[in-house]
Amino acid sequence: MSKQDRAIRTRQTILRAAAKVFEEHGYQAATISEILSEAGVTKGALYFHFQSKEHLAQGVLTEQNNEFTVPERPSKLQELVDTTMLHAHRLQTDPMVRASVRLAMDQNQPTLDRSTPFLTWSKTAHHLLDHAQTQGELLPHVIPHQTADVFVGAFGGVQAMSQALNEYTDLHHRVSNLLRHLLPAIAQPPIIATLHMTPTRGHDVYQEIQTHHTTPTPTHPLRRHF
Numbered sequence: 001m002s003k004q005d006r007a008i009r010t011r012q013t014i015l016r017a018a019a020k021v022f023e024e025h026g027y028q029a030a031t032i033s034e035i036l037s038e039a040g041v042t043k044g045a046l047y048f049h050f051q052s053k054e055h056l057a058q059g060v061l062t063e064q065n066n067e068f069t070v071p072e073r074p075s076k077l078q079e080l081v082d083t084t085m086l087h088a089h090r091l092q093t094d095p096m097v098r099a100s101v102r103l104a105m106d107q108n109q110p111t112l113d114r115s116t117p118f119l120t121w122s123k124t125a126h127h128l129l130d131h132a133q134t135q136g137e138l139l140p141h142v143i144p145h146q147t148a149d150v151f152v153g154a155f156g157g158v159q160a161m162s163q164a165l166n167e168y169t170d171l172h173h174r175v176s177n178l179l180r181h182l183l184p185a186i187a188q189p190p191i192i193a194t195l196h197m198t199p200t201r202g203h204d205v206y207q208e209i210q211t212h213h214t215t216p217t218p219t220h221p222l223r224r225h226f
Helices: 003-029 032-039 043-049 053-063 076-093 095-105 115-134 144-166 171-185 201-214
Strands: none
Touching: 003 032, 003 043, 003 053, 003 095, 032 043, 032 053, 053 095, 053 115, 076 095, 076 115, 076 144, 076 171, 076 201, 095 115, 095 144, 115 144, 144 171, 171 201
């Protein structure tokens, strides 16, 4: 293993340890000592990658969507649905995502830049809605950047409600219900009829991505690129 590969792995180990500690204790109560113990690395290794607890938290905030990309879909609204449902699935299964959301929702930490996840989600939704509009998937009144902000705000509220009531155990159902209520207000009726918005959609998309990552790429000239 090269020195660069070892550095990348060490950084990921530290981030995942920090995510676990932040998720369990919150930003204020989390300590560098707990993160070091969870990561099993030296203080020097941690400070080589992250200068402070704040830098660690910012790393967790920006890391949540780095590993998973939804495959491109012919319908950009389906791609938006899949991106949303995948995030809901990962909130139930991935400490990195849960920690990032907890940090983003913590209004008692003025030193943290909590805007990154919201801006990233709004940018992604805006991009997909722009393409959906170009393809004729949206109703005439829709203004993509406004709809993107409404969509992200509603999604954030549903996440917070699910976490407060039952630690995300019903999040996939709540997000499915949210999509079934919001999308008819922006999408052409024939498009709505084609969208897959069931509560299991996030799991299905996750399995699709995992299969693609673990299956050798064929050499056939007509292979699909994600």
